[in-house]
Amino acid sequence: MYISRIELDATRRETLRALASPSVLHGALERCFDGERRHPLWRIDMLCGKVYLLIVSAVPPNLLSIKRQFCLPESAGETRDYTPVLTRIHEDDAMRFRLLANPVHRFIENGVKKIVAHQTPEHQRGWLRSKAQKCGFSLQDGAFDAVSEGWKRFRKADGSFVEIKTVAFEGVLTVTDATILRDALTDGIGRAKAYGCGLLTLARGNANEQ
């Protein structure tokens, strides 16, 4: 597995359009990989006022087309081997995490299947708690929260309208099953993975201080 990052030029019109409609970035990312469709995980991150595109993929991406469309001429992008990082994860480790997700619940109303986004912080935290069990980590109350939320509303190339609720979670997690968590880190959590949701990142940071 590989993790890559490239700084985006947020003053460019193409970049702003791509940030507003993730299907543009999704398409651009598809072009970074040759051959069969790979479904990479990705996320837009802000750090010190700069905008970054973070990618987790099975093969190293060719960032040239991304660079041409959305980046400063001098930003090169970096790719790093993710496998050694993944193998360093062990049970009972406490780590800081960040996850941008699309928390939803499904139900059937009058025989019609419905998918609706979780709106309140309690429901959003509850959603992550239920995902945690399946993804090999545990969360303590008060040690994590939904730190920001937003909507992505855009039209796809075929004209269909997409509306996605995004919620950013941050906090400290404890590893309960390293194998399952590794899968979650490479396969993503929840829905809308094509549109920049579901990528979980971990950091040693100062997890004990929290």
Next chain:
Amino acid sequence: MTILLRLAAPLQSWGVGSKFDRRGTERVPTKSGVIGLCAAAIGISRENKEKIHELSSLKFGVRVDRPGVLLRDYHTAKSGKTAYVTNRYYLADAKFTAGLEGVEALLHDIDAALRRPAFPLFLGRRSCPPEGKVALGIVKESLLDALRTDAGWEYISYDGDGVYLVRDVPVSFSQIRREYGFRCVEQISAEKQIGEIEDEIDWFKESEMP
């Protein structure tokens, strides 16, 4: 001598140039809005030009404690048989401290009136009642000194010699013919602590990764 007003509410709306079906809001309370609020508290009639002139000759300033979020309200209205859509903009969850500097006797009248208002008070629009108490009392300092306390604030906008003109000095609130004059606005920003964002985690950094 300066009187201080606390302007906090779930919703506020401070329009200046609103026309027809798009009713905008400024990012900070307007002089006409705050003078109107004081006039309502004292119980001055809309047509009483003299008294309104006396109020609007006070030096006005406003400190942004919490800028709030811009909110658009999709609103339908009906006139006769035709229904039409209007867009109304609000500041959600904002908090400001407004100050008026001038003759002591007038400030005392305003202070007393704000505590026992003749007409109901609201922040820019009838649907925006204030949260908590509005009157913060009278202080000896000048307007800028009174607003420039060391608490966390973003910026101060005040009647100065700036080149930025705003047309919101009330001349008459008459419902038959409203009149506004221009005022010069100056702004000062709080010195931001640059170290604030240092604890952002770089999820891509090797030293931070597990």
